[in-house]
Amino acid sequence: MLPGRFRNHFYTQPLQKQENNVNKNELLALLQPDIEQINETMLSEISQCGNARLQQILEYALFNGGKRIRPVLTVLAARLCAFTRMPAGLAEEDELKPPVNLYRLAAIFEFLHGASLLHDDVLDNAGRRRGKPSANSVWDNTQVILAGDFLHARALTMAGTVGDHHTLSLIGMATAGMIQAEFLQMQAVEERNLSEENYFAVLRGKTGCLISAACEVGAYFAQSGDEHQTALRSYGDALGLAFQVVDDLLDYQGDPGKTGKAVGNDFVEGKMTLPLIHALQNSNQQDFDYIMGLLGENAALRAAKISEVHGFIEQYGGFTYARQGAEALVEAAIEALSVFPDCQSRNILAGLANYVLTRQK
Amino acid sequence: MLPGRFRNHFYTQPLQKQENNVNKNELLALLQPDIEQINETMLSEISQCGNARLQQILEYALFNGGKRIRPVLTVLAARLCAFTRMPAGLAEEDELKPPVNLYRLAAIFEFLHGASLLHDDVLDNAGRRRGKPSANSVWDNTQVILAGDFLHARALTMAGTVGDHHTLSLIGMATAGMIQAEFLQMQAVEERNLSEENYFAVLRGKTGCLISAACEVGAYFAQSGDEHQTALRSYGDALGLAFQVVDDLLDYQGDPGKTGKAVGNDFVEGKMTLPLIHALQNSNQQDFDYIMGLLGENAALRAAKISEVHGFIEQYGGFTYARQGAEALVEAAIEALSVFPDCQSRNILAGLANYVLTRQK
Numbered sequence: 001m002l003p004g005r006f007r008n009h010f011y012t013q014p015l016q017k018q019e020n021n022v023n024k025n026e027l028l029a030l031l032q033p034d035i036e037q038i039n040e041t042m043l044s045e046i047s048q049c050g051n052a053r054l055q056q057i058l059e060y061a062l063f064n065g066g067k068r069i070r071p072v073l074t075v076l077a078a079r080l081c082a083f084t085r086m087p088a089g090l091a092e093e094d095e096l097k098p099p100v101n102l103y104r105l106a107a108i109f110e111f112l113h114g115a116s117l118l119h120d121d122v123l124d125n126a127g128r129r130r131g132k133p134s135a136n137s138v139w140d141n142t143q144v145i146l147a148g149d150f151l152h153a154r155a156l157t158m159a160g161t162v163g164d165h166h167t168l169s170l171i172g173m174a175t176a177g178m179i180q181a182e183f184l185q186m187q188a189v190e191e192r193n194l195s196e197e198n199y200f201a202v203l204r205g206k207t208g209c210l211i212s213a214a215c216e217v218g219a220y221f222a223q224s225g226d227e228h229q230t231a232l233r234s235y236g237d238a239l240g241l242a243f244q245v246v247d248d249l250l251d252y253q254g255d256p257g258k259t260g261k262a263v264g265n266d267f268v269e270g271k272m273t274l275p276l277i278h279a280l281q282n283s284n285q286q287d288f289d290y291i292m293g294l295l296g297e298n299a300a301l302r303a304a305k306i307s308e309v310h311g312f313i314e315q316y317g318g319f320t321y322a323r324q325g326a327e328a329l330v331e332a333a334i335e336a337l338s339v340f341p342d343c344q345s346r347n348i349l350a351g352l353a354n355y356v357l358t359r360q361k
Numbered sequence: 362m363l364p365g366r367f368r369n370h371f372y373t374q375p376l377q378k379q380e381n382n383v384n385k386n387e388l389l390a391l392l393q394p395d396i397e398q399i400n401e402t403m404l405s406e407i408s409q410c411g412n413a414r415l416q417q418i419l420e421y422a423l424f425n426g427g428k429r430i431r432p433v434l435t436v437l438a439a440r441l442c443a444f445t446r447m448p449a450g451l452a453e454e455d456e457l458k459p460p461v462n463l464y465r466l467a468a469i470f471e472f473l474h475g476a477s478l479l480h481d482d483v484l485d486n487a488g489r490r491r492g493k494p495s496a497n498s499v500w501d502n503t504q505v506i507l508a509g510d511f512l513h514a515r516a517l518t519m520a521g522t523v524g525d526h527h528t529l530s531l532i533g534m535a536t537a538g539m540i541q542a543e544f545l546q547m548q549a550v551e552e553r554n555l556s557e558e559n560y561f562a563v564l565r566g567k568t569g570c571l572i573s574a575a576c577e578v579g580a581y582f583a584q585s586g587d588e589h590q591t592a593l594r595s596y597g598d599a600l601g602l603a604f605q606v607v608d609d610l611l612d613y614q615g616d617p618g619k620t621g622k623a624v625g626n627d628f629v630e631g632k633m634t635l636p637l638i639h640a641l642q643n644s645n646q647q648d649f650d651y652i653m654g655l656l657g658e659n660a661a662l663r664a665a666k667i668s669e670v671h672g673f674i675e676q677y678g679g680f681t682y683a684r685q686g687a688e689a690l691v692e693a694a695i696e697a698l699s700v701f702p703d704c705q706s707r708n709i710l711a712g713l714a715n716y717v718l719t720r721q722k
Contacts, residue, residue, distance in 0.1 A: 146544065149480065
């Protein structure tokens, strides 16, 4: 039996865990032509930034092994909607190549993501990003914050000039949502009182709303109707949440050699994620008080108690609950695609959702 | 005789220093109703930011004694253009009150200015802003950077939704220009090689382009033709440059009790501004080498030599040159308004330009 919260939130069908039939390499090969177009578009935009140093920082930060998941979603969503409206008798590959402006719209989402990573790394004083020295290890903080500001401004300007009022509103709201979520998360850490509802509100803001906007903007660009825009927004929302729940599981259960992060890093930082929240909700008073006490201690003491915390979460089913939640979200994402005909773009989107459950970093 | 650079750059008429007939209090009284509308609009926008803490930071940072010069320029520019196109026989006061959307467009410029101050203060680790503790003295850096990001995103979203494609392009370009100028300035400091041309390029980016965009957007909103949009952009450009040249003069010549900054602060930070640049261009080799040598020393040593540097600039006419430059720019700003009929809005804009020369902080 799956947790009621997920069942109620995302669909009403009984759940069955899907066979995991994703071949990561095959997916990547299918996405490669779009990724190349996205990269070219980004490079071309950056080359117009008007300052050599700024261009250098932007290229360093944006061409750093990113998977381009957000812009790829925009392109796939647009292609899926365009195919859905094609006259019968044509095959998917008969469709015209996506216009240049679709790749420019797609690039917006990588720019916004990149801007938030640049600012995060300065504020966290992070030394590394994706296995390389972070931009703020190479250039000074002022230049890196300004580079983030530039990406931010460029992205929003493109949203309203390559796109239109509605595109800009969607992207502006997603950007505001990311910032609101950061505040919500900081307050949750301060108050040591994160409900499951708050947890999902933070996830939705930090990741979900940009990913769902990336999908919705693609559908809107393809001039699809409300039903298809809503379906792709729902897909993106569930995908973004699933991605983050898995991220939070990997924080406790991942292989540090693969994730590049120490086990239990979230707990050390005082962040309460789904496995811990669930365990706390279900623990006896004594265990509850003990763990809440640790959250009031300093980070070094928390780091020393990680294996105890791991045992506590395990004992009260927190990992199982979060894993089932991620699975339910992935199924909800795939279910949202059911309004579209069976075709390659839909299969790729479903494959990306399934991939979330298997990723190890 | 005025320096050729100013004469060639900004107008071809012979210059006469204008009588300074500005009454600051009278100007402020005339602007007060617009300032109140601008403040109300800003408060209303901020109240929709979606997070209580974020709202608190934004109110603190934006309602901190700012003169609202940028949004006032948008409103005045729109009113001047609207009056210019009014049927003959109507008086200026017969004109309808500016619509709400004009104040929303105007507020964008205060938001962008506020965002850049928030980021600057974090990066400079500034403790005070306008005589009060800076936002980053009250909240942590992360929250203040995020508040700046929020203002930035909100401003650009408003530009494209309250305004249109063209409005957003203008404001997006001004924002990019501000960031490019910051890079140009940092590189100039690193290279200790700032030409007068570079100096003006930095000023134009850091202040001029936002102020000229504020004026141009007002004219565009009032549906004026190219001639009037260009005139107001030129006015804003010259006004912004004049403002900054005076700022750079006040850095050496101002009363620290009024400016709130130590005398010679720019030199201590290694910034080469117009008085110094002109003196260096006109000094003998020995004096040139001595001053350039100081720029290669540490800040403490430069601070100890401020009165010597002051004497050097005086000796080679740097202060006179910069003062004359500011006067020429103010006259160019006023001259740009000559395409408009004589009316109160034009007089206020001219008064604001003259005020730049008399300000002491």
